[in-house]
Amino acid sequence: MLNIKILCIGKIREKSLKDLCDEYSKRISKYAKLEIIELDDEKIPNNSSEAIENQVKITESNKIIDRLNKYPNSHIILLTLDGKELNSIEFSKEIENISTYSSSNIIFVIGGSLGMSQELLNYSKNKLCFSKMTFPHQLIRVFLLEQIFRAFKIINNETYHK
Numbered sequence: 001m002l003n004i005k006i007l008c009i010g011k012i013r014e015k016s017l018k019d020l021c022d023e024y025s026k027r028i029s030k031y032a033k034l035e036i037i038e039l040d041d042e043k044i045p046n047n048s049s050e051a052i053e054n055q056v057k058i059t060e061s062n063k064i065i066d067r068l069n070k071y072p073n074s075h076i077i078l079l080t081l082d083g084k085e086l087n088s089i090e091f092s093k094e095i096e097n098i099s100t101y102s103s104s105n106i107i108f109v110i111g112g113s114l115g116m117s118q119e120l121l122n123y124s125k126n127k128l129c130f131s132k133m134t135f136p137h138q139l140i141r142v143f144l145l146e147q148i149f150r151a152f153k154i155i156n157n158e159t160y161h162k
Helices: 015-028 050-068 088-102 137-155
Strands: 002-009 032-039 075-084 105-110
Touching (some): 002 050, 002 137, 015 032, 015 137, 032 050, 032 137, 050 105, 088 105, 088 137, 105 137
Parallel strands (some): 002 105
C-alpha cells in the first residue's frame, strides 16, 4: 500500500477546516496509508524586519529538512509557487507513476506562511503549485487532501461527485 505523508508547518485551528481534513483523510485511507505531520510554526513579531522574517523562514525550513532526513527513500514533493501546475488527471498520473516506478512513500511538504528557504527548495526537484494565487496554508492542506483523494478515484476509474 502507498504511504503518503503531508509534512507541514503549523496546526489547523479552525474546526470546519479540521473536519474537512478528517473527512478527506478517512476517504484516502481506503487507498493509502496517510499521515499528517504538523511541525510548530515560528512566531512572527509584529513589524518584523526582512532579516527576522528570513530567519523565521530558515528556522521553519530547517525543521522540515530535519524531518525529511528521517525518510531517505521517499519521493518528496514541495508545494511552492515555483512548482509546476497540474490538472487533476495529470496529478493522478504523477501519483500513479511515483508509486509504480519510484517509491511507495510520498511526502508532500507545505512550508510556513513566509515560504521555504533556498536550502529546502533545493532539497527536491519535484515542486507542485496549486495556483499562482496566495491561499492560507491551512486551506492548501484541504486542497491537497481533496486532490489526493480525487487522484485515487481517477486512478481506480471511480466516479467522483464532490
